[in-house]
Amino acid sequence: MHRQPARLYTLLVEALVVALAAALSLTVSTQQARAATVTVQAESYAAQSGVALEGTADAGGGQNAAFLADGDWMRFDNVDLGTAGRLTVSARIASAVGTGTIELRTTSATGPLLAVLQTAPTGGWQNWATRTTDVTTHPTGPQTVFAVLRSTTPGDFVNINWFSFVGEGSGPAAGWVPIDQAKWNAQVAQFRAMTAAPVPADVVRVPEFNATCDYSHSKQDDPIVLPNLAGASHMHSFFGNKSTDAFSTAQSLRGSAATTCAPADDLSAYWIPSLYEGNKAVEPQNMIVYYGSRLPDPAATLPFPEGFRMIAGDAKAQTPTPAGSPGQYWCAGAGGEIGRSTDGNWPVCAPTAHLTHQLVFPDCWDGKNLDSPDHKSHVAYTYDGKCSGAYPVAIPNLSFVVSYPTSGSAAGLRLASGMASSIHGDFFNAWDNAALGHRVKDCIVQKAKCNSAGTF
Structure with missing residues (x-):
């Protein structure tokens, strides 16, 4: 959520x-x-x-x-x-x-x-x-x-x-993954030493870059929630790093050179619950992962640390999603939505449109932990335009925009996790530090819209 x-x-x-x-x-x-x-x-x-x-x-x-x-x-x-x-x-x-x-x-x-x-x-x-x-x-x-x-x-x-x-506590509880402070300090120092690229006069002044990632594979694995337990999860659709499975770690992801993402410097793993139409899986053709900022002044934004992970959404949320519900699926393309499924929870799109969803992640971080027991407590959403208090570090505002090759039908659809309300997504960072740092510096800090290549 x-x-x-x-x-x-x-x-x-x-x-x-x-x-x-x-x-x-x-x-x-x-x-x-x-x-x-x-x-x-x-x-x-x-x-x-x-x-x-x-x-x-x-x-x-x-x-x-x-x-x-x-x-x-x-x-x-x-x-x-x-x-x-x-x-x-x-x-x-x-x-x-x-x-x-x-x-x-x-x-x-x-x-x-x-x-x-x-x-x-x-x-x-x-x-x-x-x-x-x-x-x-x-x-x-x-x-x-x-x-x-x-x-x-x-x-x-x-x-x-x-x-x-x-x-303050004298040490981490189980489930908390404290950051290696020396390593993080070095990454931040490298980031601060980077020289920002000049912004052309005609660039749209929106703090944003993206990675465009094709569908990779599906597995009943979840290396964040159920690490080392192969087949223990509901079915997930994976994007990005082709090696992602239940045993994936920050080291294994960075050690793999195979990704479905452009740019190739992004070896991160991204995944969502698989979508079904009847008993047939409907796999998205691609996912656009946007990295942006909702802060009035994004200049303080820092790149994600190595091995950072988080989850957005709630697999246990099983509530109706009638038309107009926050965060619901919608129809993208000519004709848009022409009706609703019989249960009212899914849009029915025109034949020239397709089912789409956007999932938005937290954008403030505690600055101390790469992960937390629920994979959410180390991060927070900004609602007042700044990151402060227990979550003082501004990180890129990550969002998944997923397009499915279906218009839906009166029979409706279902997620591997259940109803439409149970949509959730996982992010396991494995970017090349320099490539990610330059994009944050050039595009987010300078409020300039960039492409997948990280250029204007």
């Missing part, structure tokens, strides 16, 4: 059955020994008072706890606050009126105060902003956390999308 909602996958342990269940879990992990980052969805409360849920208006935004008033509360169990040390606490909020506070307390609604987050109008009930505060001392390990709403404003004063808890 296109948000920072990070739902931590339960760790892969013991038998394959447990691994499969863990890979699809949407609950906050209770097995983190040292929490580097824990993100708690507002709708995942164990108990509440005065809380209603609604869907967020932003594409793929999921749900939020809506129209909260003074005295309302939510209880969240097994929130791992990690080890002793500074804890950065954040909440994604939206408000049309009034001011107030969100008190985070442990043990009970009147228990010890953990943190206080200030709220104020953000311009509307679906105009989202992140509020952050630092805590110097706090309970450690898994805790019961209450969010208690306080305001002198009559009636509703705030919506909440999620909370995050970022601790």
